[in-house]
Amino acid sequence: MAIEEHGSEPEAVPGGEATTGPRVARSTLRRVSAGRAGRAATIYDVALAAGVSHQTVTRYLNGFAGIRPATRERVEKALKELDYRPNLAARALNSGRSQRVGAITHELDQFGPSKILQGATTAARDAGFVLDIVTVDLARPDVLNEAIEMLRRHDLAGVLVMSSTDTMSEALATADFGVPVYLGAEPDDTSGTDPSELTQFGFPALFDHLVGLGHHTFLHVAGPAEWSAARNRSRAYSTALAARGLSSAGVLRGDWSARSGYEAVMAAPDLAGATAIVAANDQMALGAILALTERGLRVPEDVSVAGVDDIPEAAYFSPPLTTLRVDFAAQGRAAFSTLLDRIRGEAHALEPALHADLIVRRSTARAPGPE
Amino acid sequence: MAIEEHGSEPEAVPGGEATTGPRVARSTLRRVSAGRAGRAATIYDVALAAGVSHQTVTRYLNGFAGIRPATRERVEKALKELDYRPNLAARALNSGRSQRVGAITHELDQFGPSKILQGATTAARDAGFVLDIVTVDLARPDVLNEAIEMLRRHDLAGVLVMSSTDTMSEALATADFGVPVYLGAEPDDTSGTDPSELTQFGFPALFDHLVGLGHHTFLHVAGPAEWSAARNRSRAYSTALAARGLSSAGVLRGDWSARSGYEAVMAAPDLAGATAIVAANDQMALGAILALTERGLRVPEDVSVAGVDDIPEAAYFSPPLTTLRVDFAAQGRAAFSTLLDRIRGEAHALEPALHADLIVRRSTARAPGPE
DNA sequence: AGCATTAATGTTGCCGGTAACATAGCGTGT
DNA sequence: ACACGCTATGTTACCGGCAACATTAATGCT
Missing domain, CATH: 3.40.50.2300 (Response regulator)
Structure with a gap:
């Protein structure tokens, strides 16, 4: 009776009638909120309804085995009737x-x-x-x-x-x-353990494709230097070139945006004889294509262009873009699961290799005739 | 001394030396966690360090005015030294x-x-x-x-x-x-209070532009019908046409993706004499452009194409896309602030009108010659 | 100077869970 | 038959804040 309640409606304080359980000590009684407006049922409400102690309810909820079937049943019934849901704030506290x-x-x-x-x-x-x-x-x-x-x-x-x-x-x-x-994003690999292995992101496949089409002079539109993903891709670009005895005709710096790709290519005094441009993402590749077109060069007849990411739109650029497909969703899932393992104190398996698939579309074609 | 501690390191339980404050009753003493690994300082730690009760700390934190300068200073010092941060779980509980x-x-x-x-x-x-x-x-x-x-x-x-x-x-x-x-997204306006007012999303400006270029037969690439945003845009399209005494040559159904725009246009047996296509978003417009190109039509010489959204890439499509710029970030901010007002029980001001600006680029041009 | 009043601060209890400890009931070995 | 131990369940305390109430210090007034 001495229970104080903030917004005490006169007819509140039920619980007098629900005296199903005989053994509940008085001291266990707390506020009974079931049925009150808004407030969700707590384990105390459930315990009262089931005629057990709140601890028994917790035990049930935590899957404790040693509960008598009869008790278990009462708890289950009460949980269901009161539509109990755990309060995560209390648990967190x-x-x-x-x-x-x-x-x-x-x-x-x-x-x-x-x-x-x-x-x-x-x-x-x-x-x-x-x-x-x-x-x-x-x-x-x-x-x-x-x-x-x-x-x-x-x-x-x-x-x-x-x-x-x-x-x-x-x-x-x-x-x-x-x-x-x-x-959760791409790790920075400047540790440089073995640049030719995991973090090549499919660049080898891309360059096999381009070299196979007769290209040997390339231009790179890089992402912003302070992004590790941009550095990784630039490194993969250089590594792939070096592995084939080729060298880059130049690196233009962008900021991931289509605009930056456009402006970088427009601002370049010449293309230094490059017949193919490899951008660090599809947006910059898109900008590059427009810039090339405005400079009177046709894609892919005069210059081939490739991107990275395979954004959904890339297949519908004019021309559709050759690119490296990255599975970002998988990356995100992997990141979370790694974190979760750490949270649980388990050592996580290996970092998944950052894989990318070459998607060939019409923005890359045979290099223009003899130079 | 009777204080139990889970991971009790032998040398734990400080507090004996910090007897700066004389008036703290023994019963107020709880676990003293300051300095313990990981655990953040609580108001009890702060109170002990400052030689006041935890309630005084709470009062300070809540901006209560009636605290003596000397006391206030001690609390401030303790807060700072212990690098106190409130535990939001406790507050939420x-x-x-x-x-x-x-x-x-x-x-x-x-x-x-x-x-x-x-x-x-x-x-x-x-x-x-x-x-x-x-x-x-x-x-x-x-x-x-x-x-x-x-x-x-x-x-x-x-x-x-x-x-x-x-x-x-x-x-x-x-x-x-x-x-x-x-x-938080666009409200569904089928309530139909006054379709010609707020929710026109800039379509009137777009159609003024297109009609001014001599277009009078239009095709719409709509978004998926179950999205209210798609319905709103379709309705705005129809309304704008009706207001000008024009009628639609047809509506193609897409799903927001570039692919769906492409496929819708490719699948259309003919364009029913339409000289302009208005897509419900930029991605579908992009797909439409590619499809038109593949059908041997030039954009914008033969067919004009416009989108909605002004995604960052739209300015770098080939050709750059005429579109309606929607300020989604503002929409998101407005949505949150409306929600916040409701949370605080304040009636929110009016729903902000969904505004859009016409951005004219090169994908729309004068309609082709006499039909 | 003495008492009422207010200002400043302290104490208790609660939010809803979980952990540790306590206790009642029952079977069993000798 | 009795101590023992196990099983099933109850009781207490605590996490870290906040609110209500209690208490003490300081001030005002006659």
């Missing part, structure tokens, strides 16, 4: 760990990152997790710090970082989340 | 409300939805919220229910739904989150 992982990203509108994120959320959902997503503006360190700060308060189980740029890495190196952090 | 809102979406790789989401996360961050994102597969109702279920447990402050398709709306109509829910 108790354990210090939640069923959420933070995801830091920026530029969600880019194909790669957003697709990786989608893969990660799928994997997260399947594991019963949700992603707490925070977007940051890399140009504003204060925003980044603020975001990190915010995530820290939410006692997350882990943190996934989707865009691996130097700015991001540096900021995260100093941040201490107290939980596992995993860089 | 207590209040039943968290600083998080759920975001349900699917197909994050699509430009519109992901850009809306980005806008929403930005607004959320500025308000001190994070978005708990869950992606669903509309084709699998069980996944959707599972996602809803998961979100319900996380006692969120609200839920934002990013993709407004019929399937989603129906599923959500029956789901009871117990918190405000807001459909």
Whole structure:
């Protein structure tokens, strides 16, 4: 009777009639919220309805075996009737760990990152997790710090970082989340263990294709240098050329956008005899195609162009783009599952190799006649 | 001394030396975790360090004015030294409300939805919220229910739904989150209050442009019928035509993808004399352009093509695409702020009009000569 | 100076779970 | 028959905040 209640409606405080269970000690009685507006049922409500202690309910929920069938049945019935759902905030408070992982990203509108994120959320959902997503503006360190700060308060189980740029890495190196952090985008391979192995992203296949068409002078439209993915691709480009005894006619610097690809090619004084352009992503390849066209060069008759990513639109460019298909969703799923293993303290298997398939379309063709 | 500790290192339990504050009653002493590995400082740690009660710390944190300067200073110092950060799980448990809102979406790789989401996360961050994102597969109702279920447990402050398709709306109509829910994508305007006003998305400007170029027969490549955004755009198309005394030569059905635009145009037996094609998004316009080219028609000399969205690549299509620029990020921000107002129980101002700007590029030109 | 009043701060209890410990009931070996 | 041990279940305490109430210090007023 002495139970205080904030928004106490007069007719509240039920529970007097539900005296099914005989053995519930008085002290166990807490607030009985079942049936009250809004508030969900708790294990205490369930316990009362089933005539057992709240601990028995917890035991049931956690799959404890030693519960008598009769008791078990009563608990099950009560759970069902009250439509019980666990309160994860309470669980998190108790354990210090939640069923959420933070995801830091920026530029969600880019194909790669957003697709990786989608893969990660799928994997997260399947594991019963949700992603707490925070977007940051890399140009504003204060925003980044603020975001990190915010995530820290939410006692997350882990943190996934989707865009691996130097700015991001540096900021995260100093941040201490107290939980596992995993860089979900392409790892930076400047460690240079064996550049000719895993991280070639299908560039060998691409160059086999291009060389087979008679090309031997290439131009590269690179991504922004501070992205590890851009560096990886540039390195793969150089490595593939070197492996074939060829050398690059030049590297143009872009920022992933179609605009930057367009402007880079427009600004180049000449193409240095290159008959093929390899862009670090499809958007820049698209920009390059338009620029070439405006410079009076035909694609692919005069210049071949290839991209990386295989964005869904690439097959419908004019001309359809030859590219390297990257499975970003798989990358995202792998990233999450690696993180999850770390959260659980299990050593994860190997980093999956970053695989890419060559998709040949009409933007690459035989190199123009004898030079 | 009677304090039990799980991972009790021998030399733990400090606090004996920090007897700065004289007035702290013994009973207030809880576990002292400051300095312990991992665990963050709590208000109790701060209180002990400052020699005050935990409630005084809470008061300080909540901006309570009546604290003596001397006390205030001690608290501030302790907060800083211990690098205190509030535990949001505890706060959520207590209040039943968290600083998080759920975001349900699917197909994050699509430009519109992901850009809306980005806008929403930005607004959320500025308000001190994070978005708990869950992606669903509309084709699998069980996944959707599972996602809803998961979100319900996380006692969120609200839920934002990013993709407004019929399937989603129906599923959500029956789901009871117990918190405000807001459909963040384009609202469905079949309510038909006044179709000629807000939701014209810039179609009038587009048609003024096209009619000014001499076009009078149009073809529409629509989005999937179960998306309210697709219906809105189709309706805007029809309305704009009707307002000018023109009628549509036909509607082709796509699914937003470039592929669907391509296939729709390829499959059309003829163009019914249309000299301009208006697609419901840029991707389908891209596909349409390629299909037209393959059918031996030039864009824009023979057929003009326009899209909607102004994705970043649209300016670099061949030819660059005339389109209606939609500010998705603003839409996302508006959606979040509307939701936030509802969460706070304030009536929100009006729904912002869905505005779009006409961007004229080279894919639209004067209609071909006399018919 | 003495008492009422207000300002400043302390104590208790609760949110909803989980872990540790406590206890009642029952079978069993000797 | 009795101590022992196991099984099934109940009780207490705690996670870290916040709110309500309690208490003490400081001030005002006559």
